Amino acid sequence: MSQLQPTVGDVEIVPLSVAAASGPSRRRLPGWLSLLLANPKSRVGLGLVGFMVIVALISPLISVSHPTDFNLLAARQAPSWHHLFGTTDQGSDIFSQVVLGARRSLILGAASALLATVLATVLGILAAYSGGIIDEVVNFLTNVFLVIPTIPLLIVISSYLKARGMTTMILVLGLTLWSFEARILRGQALSLKNRDFVQAAKVAGESTWRIVFGELMPNMISRIAAAFVLVFYVALLVDAGLEFLGLGDNTHVSWGMTLYWAQTNSAVLQGEWWPFFFPGLALVLTVVGLVFLLAGIDEVSNPRLRNLRRSK
Amino acid sequence: MISVVGEPEPVTRPARETLLELRGLSVAYGDVRAVDNIDLTISAGEILGLAGESGCGKTTVANAVMQILRPPAHIAGGSILFRGEDLTALSAEGLRKHRWRNVSMVFQSAMSALNPVMRVGNQFVDMMRAHERIDKRRALARTGELLEIVGIDPRRIRAYPHELSGGMRQRVIIAMALALRPELVIMDEPTTALDVVVQREILQQVSDLQAELGFAVLFITHDLSLLFEFAERIAIMYAGEIVEEAPGGRLHRNARHPYTLGLMRSFPPLTGPIVRMTGIPGSPPDLAAPPAGCRFHPRCPHCAAGDTELFALQTAVRPTLEEIAPGHQVACHLVERDG
Amino acid sequence: MHAADDVTFVLRPGTITALVGESGSGKSTVARLLARLYQPTAGQVLFDGVDVAGARRRRDLLRYRSQVQMIFQDPFGSLNPVKTIRHHLARPLRIHGRVERGGVEARVQELLETVGLVPAEKYAAKFPHELSGGQRQRVAIARALAVEPAVLVADEPTSMLDVSIRVGILNLMLDLKERERLAFLYVTHDLASARYVADTVLVMYAGQIVEQGAAEQVLQRPLHPYTQLLLASVPDPAVTERAPITARKGLAAAAVDPPPGCRFVERCPLRIPVCSERTPELVEASPGQSARCHVTAPSPARREDLHVEHVQ
Ligand SMILES: Nc1ncnc2c1ncn2[C@@H]1O[C@H](COP(=O)(O)OP(=O)(O)OP(=O)(O)O)[C@@H](O)[C@H]1O
Ligand SMILES: Nc1ncnc2c1ncn2[C@@H]1O[C@H](COP(=O)(O)OP(=O)(O)OP(=O)(O)O)[C@@H](O)[C@H]1O
Ligand code: SF4
Ligand code: SF4
Ligand SMILES: [Mg+2]
Ligand SMILES: [Mg+2]
Numbered sequence: 001m002s003q004l005q006p007t008v009g010d011v012e013i014v015p016l017s018v019a020a021a022s023g024p025s026r027r028r029l030p031g032w033l034s035l036l037l038a039n040p041k042s043r044v045g046l047g048l049v050g051f052m053v054i055v056a057l058i059s060p061l062i063s064v065s066h067p068t069d070f071n072l073l074a075a076r077q078a079p080s081w082h083h084l085f086g087t088t089d090q091g092s093d094i095f096s097q098v099v100l101g102a103r104r105s106l107i108l109g110a111a112s113a114l115l116a117t118v119l120a121t122v123l124g125i126l127a128a129y130s131g132g133i134i135d136e137v138v139n140f141l142t143n144v145f146l147v148i149p150t151i152p153l154l155i156v157i158s159s160y161l162k163a164r165g166m167t168t169m170i171l172v173l174g175l176t177l178w179s180f181e182a183r184i185l186r187g188q189a190l191s192l193k194n195r196d197f198v199q200a201a202k203v204a205g206e207s208t209w210r211i212v213f214g215e216l217m218p219n220m221i222s223r224i225a226a227a228f229v230l231v232f233y234v235a236l237l238v239d240a241g242l243e244f245l246g247l248g249d250n251t252h253v254s255w256g257m258t259l260y261w262a263q264t265n266s267a268v269l270q271g272e273w274w275p276f277f278f279p280g281l282a283l284v285l286t287v288v289g290l291v292f293l294l295a296g297i298d299e300v301s302n303p304r305l306r307n308l309r310r311s312k
Numbered sequence: 313m314i315s316v317v318g319e320p321e322p323v324t325r326p327a328r329e330t331l332l333e334l335r336g337l338s339v340a341y342g343d344v345r346a347v348d349n350i351d352l353t354i355s356a357g358e359i360l361g362l363a364g365e366s367g368c369g370k371t372t373v374a375n376a377v378m379q380i381l382r383p384p385a386h387i388a389g390g391s392i393l394f395r396g397e398d399l400t401a402l403s404a405e406g407l408r409k410h411r412w413r414n415v416s417m418v419f420q421s422a423m424s425a426l427n428p429v430m431r432v433g434n435q436f437v438d439m440m441r442a443h444e445r446i447d448k449r450r451a452l453a454r455t456g457e458l459l460e461i462v463g464i465d466p467r468r469i470r471a472y473p474h475e476l477s478g479g480m481r482q483r484v485i486i487a488m489a490l491a492l493r494p495e496l497v498i499m500d501e502p503t504t505a506l507d508v509v510v511q512r513e514i515l516q517q518v519s520d521l522q523a524e525l526g527f528a529v530l531f532i533t534h535d536l537s538l539l540f541e542f543a544e545r546i547a548i549m550y551a552g553e554i555v556e557e558a559p560g561g562r563l564h565r566n567a568r569h570p571y572t573l574g575l576m577r578s579f580p581p582l583t584g585p586i587v588r589m590t591g592i593p594g595s596p597p598d599l600a601a602p603p604a605g606c607r608f609h610p611r612c613p614h615c616a617a618g619d620t621e622l623f624a625l626q627t628a629v630r631p632t633l634e635e636i637a638p639g640h641q642v643a644c645h646l647v648e649r650d651g
Numbered sequence: 652m653h654a655a656d657d658v659t660f661v662l663r664p665g666t667i668t669a670l671v672g673e674s675g676s677g678k679s680t681v682a683r684l685l686a687r688l689y690q691p692t693a694g695q696v697l698f699d700g701v702d703v704a705g706a707r708r709r710r711d712l713l714r715y716r717s718q719v720q721m722i723f724q725d726p727f728g729s730l731n732p733v734k735t736i737r738h739h740l741a742r743p744l745r746i747h748g749r750v751e752r753g754g755v756e757a758r759v760q761e762l763l764e765t766v767g768l769v770p771a772e773k774y775a776a777k778f779p780h781e782l783s784g785g786q787r788q789r790v791a792i793a794r795a796l797a798v799e800p801a802v803l804v805a806d807e808p809t810s811m812l813d814v815s816i817r818v819g820i821l822n823l824m825l826d827l828k829e830r831e832r833l834a835f836l837y838v839t840h841d842l843a844s845a846r847y848v849a850d851t852v853l854v855m856y857a858g859q860i861v862e863q864g865a866a867e868q869v870l871q872r873p874l875h876p877y878t879q880l881l882l883a884s885v886p887d888p889a890v891t892e893r894a895p896i897t898a899r900k901g902l903a904a905a906a907v908d909p910p911p912g913c914r915f916v917e918r919c920p921l922r923i924p925v926c927s928e929r930t931p932e933l934v935e936a937s938p939g940q941s942a943r944c945h946v947t948a949p950s951p952a953r954r955e956d957l958h959v960e961h962v963q
Contacts, residue, residue, distance in 0.1 A: 191428045194474045196729035203686050204743040204794065205716040207709070218733040341781075366785025420727070420784055479674020501784070504810045507673045507840040508884040534817075537886045578818045580847035582870070582885055588825075589847075591818030595767045 042296020048289025115174025864940030
């Protein structure tokens with residue numbers, strides 16, 4: 001059936017929210033959430049990401065000391081009951097750094113993802129729907145941003161910028177990461193735009209704006225959510241990478257900065273693994289969680305995969 | 313022209329064996345029974361017509377046979393036997409083979425069932441290659457021939473679906489359903505979007521191919537006059553039940569169920585005086601709360617409180633299919649009483 | 652590429668004009684032109700004597716759309732899968748301000764009842780994939796009626812409906828025509844239903860109108876050989892023996908790149924040499940009935956030619 005499978009009957013794009021709402025298990029949870037929880041992959045993903053978010057939220061309560069407090073007497077201690085994750089060469093508590101760093105890392109990832117997704121969604125769908133000159137301009141922009149190598153660009157920008165605050169990082173990440181999602185969303189919108197319901201909305205007198213955001217976009221929510229998650233973890237990784245290279249905002253704690261300091265102070269050479277291990281672990285767990293969530297969203301929203309699971 | 317679909321196999325079918333059998337099949341959407349306890353058999357090489365009002369559950373039956381019901385739809389009872397094998401018990405792999413190889417389907421929504429961003433030819437190639445080993449060149453050549461069979465310029469192989477008219481897309485889908493030579497082809501309103509000339513051509517092609525290759529057809533439509541010409545046997549469905557079943561010719565001359573008669577009176581005539589028609593008064597029942605007794609009784613012209621005894625039956629007891637002549641079954645208290 | 656060529660016709664208030672013809676002949680193209688979904692490459696669309704083909708301002712378009720509505724051929728594609736039925740009916744009411752703010756819900760239910768979807772409040776809350784094909788089409792009809800238009804372009808509104816409901820819709824059309832003096836363009840394949848409702852019939856073949864005239868006249872005494880073929884193909888259980896129709900190859904593409912001459916020539920039993928050389932004109936052959944055929948509706952000039960040939 002291959003080609004016919006995804007479009008069996010007429011429901012090829014019954015979106016998550018609808019599919020769930022009409023499902024037999026209508027519970028208190030919003031539809032999309034119960035669908036995601038029903039899928040093993042996204043369940044793992046939601047669990048990991050949810051855990052990190054909670055840690056970030058309660059970080060001020062569980063951190064034992066101010067993360068940059070230094071105490072040379074307690075420097076370079078291996079993990080112990082007193083310092084769960086050990087201490088840095090300055091004697092700062094790594095547990096507190098990781099826990100408080102979660103806050104910055106997650107906010108930064110989420111904010112850049114939000115910026116990139118909004119840009120990609122608006123430009124991608126608008127371009128596909130309007131066609132003509134708008135489409136060409138957006139396409140040109142997308143292509144330009146696609147060929148610009150993100151990481152070298154970021155390195156150049158960050159090394160020139162004086163103020164490397166969080167906002168700058170968010171802007172830089174968001175503005176460089178939107179393009180490939182815009183391309184994917186444009187493709188999907190192109191295939192939707194020829195469907196009669198769009199034409200029917202036009203005949204009813206809907207404005208372009210409402211057709212794009214009221215009629216087309218709700219059909220693409222799962223793809224947009226996937227875009228958000230994808231940019232989220234790419235942003236996390238790139239951010240940590242930049243900080244590790246010393247191009248971050250060194251007035252703040254974050255996972256990348258902890259790694260950076262560990263590296264500058266050649267912790268490993270001294271046989272200290274913990275300043276690398278714990279922030280690294282936090283980063284990996286978050287990214288793995290997001291990757292699982294992404295796979296789950298894909299599976300839930302792609303009827304072909306969904307049907308395969310179901311017929312087992 | 314037929315050789316396209318492969319070397320014709322010798323057709324031997326003296327006593328027709330049963331190909332598909334539905335036994336007491338019920339399908340529900342959540343708690344709503346869209347198909348309620350129906351029995352239906354299709355013999356190898358037979359054309360069975362299934363007609364009935366919009367929403368009576370025809371597509372649901374087809375989806376059940378294809379085994380592509382999606383939640384909340386589920387089989388609420390009964391069994392579906394294909395050559396004696398219960399489909400409801402098949403594994404995922406078995407189902408994959410079953411679909412398209414044994415049974416293929418022309419979807420009612422065919423016009424939107426093609427992938428909008430893929431050339432028509434490539435959709436054929438993908439479908440064929442998912443089921444048999446065939447190289448791309450040969451698959452494309454065969455696609456061209458299949459398109460020609462259904463009256464589409466083979467050069468249109470490179471077209472995108474939106475560049476074809478509704479009728480052309482429908483024909484593409486029919487060609488696709490015939491591609492793997494299945495034993496049963498379900499056609500869910502395959503010609504509703506076509507003009508009568510093309511409709512006739514396609515039906516003729518389908519019956520030619522069918523006579524030669526011997527596949528069976530489950531033909532779903534609401535156009536009874538079409539079935540009278542085309543189907544060997546016709547089953548009439550109302551509100552999830554089969555209310556009458558008979559050989560095509562017999563049903564045309566001798567329909568008995570008041571609903572079937574109502575359907576037959578709903579065609580405007582092409583000649584003679586034009587009179588304002590009434591169709592069948594009322595609207596189909598809400599399947600979440602179907603009427604007690606005979607489901608047609610709120611709309612039936614023969615249901616009046618005057619005839620107390622009959623009325624009591626009609627409003628309280630569900631009529632069952634009774635044979636009134638060889639091969640002719642009707643579910644109606646009135647017919648049962650008056651014979 | 653021309654999907655429809657030199658098509659001229661008039662829609663009058665309180666009349667139903669049926670447009671019949673082979674699939675792919677350009678009927679939907681004409682319908683969509685009227686609904687202002689396509690721009691004509693040449694020619695005019697006059698509404699109340701004003702050319703609206705070029706109207707671009709939103710206000711003009713909206714005014715046009717409040718008068719001209721369309722029902723699409725495919726009810727599976729013309730409703731937005733993520734929106735409830737209520738949304739589909741409420742939007743046009745709001746856009747065109749047809750009812751007071753508080754009256755929308757009541758009007759939505761009234762519209763659903765008009766098209767026979769009861770209980771209305773239950774249907775209003777459903778999503779399109781929960782309805783059968785015919786039920787969806789009735790929603791589409793209700794949506795077109797919502798703006799109380801003067802012209803209704805109906806692209807095979809009943810091809811997905813079963814006979815008993817089809818009669819209801821046809822009667823509804825007759826009522827609307829008589830009560831509201833609506834003008835209909837009724838695109839259909841069903842000649843019997845065209846005869847039942849229409850005052851005028853247009854027959855289209857390969858992008859051209861090949862015959863037009865009063866419904867009864869065209870359907871009882873068809874002039875053009877294609878119209879005759881069409882009528883002969885209507886399923887009729889009374890006819891047992893039928894001459895097989897020879898399958899034609901590739902003719903569905905005839906509207907693309909038409910050669911000179913009559914477009915029906917390859918299938919025409921009456922063809923004469925001139926048919927493949929000169930394109931026939933639409934000629935009034937009897938009062939109120941014209942056809943595009945060298946043989947059955949020869950133009951005056953052509954008549955003389957024929958005569959000359961005879962004499963020689
Ligand atoms: N996904 C769904 N959820 C709930 N109810 C549904 C769903 N799909 C169909 N139904 C209901 O099941 C009934 C049967 O639908 P089905 O599509 O089988 O009808 P049909 O006979 O094919 O009609 P039509 O001729 O209009 O296509 C209808 O009343 C419909 O409202
Ligand atoms: N977007 C498009 N791009 C290219 N060709 C198109 C497009 N839309 C329609 N066509 C072509 O225009 C011709 C007329 O199509 P149209 O949809 O108007 O036919 P129709 O008479 O409505 O047919 P049907 O009865 O099957 O719906 C067809 O040959 C079709 O292939
Ligand atoms: S059982 Fe009674 S109500 Fe039902 S169809 Fe027969 S006569 Fe009508
Ligand atoms: S012009 Fe010639 S080919 Fe065309 S319809 Fe008339 S007789 Fe036939
Ligand atoms: Mg159906
Ligand atoms: Mg059309």
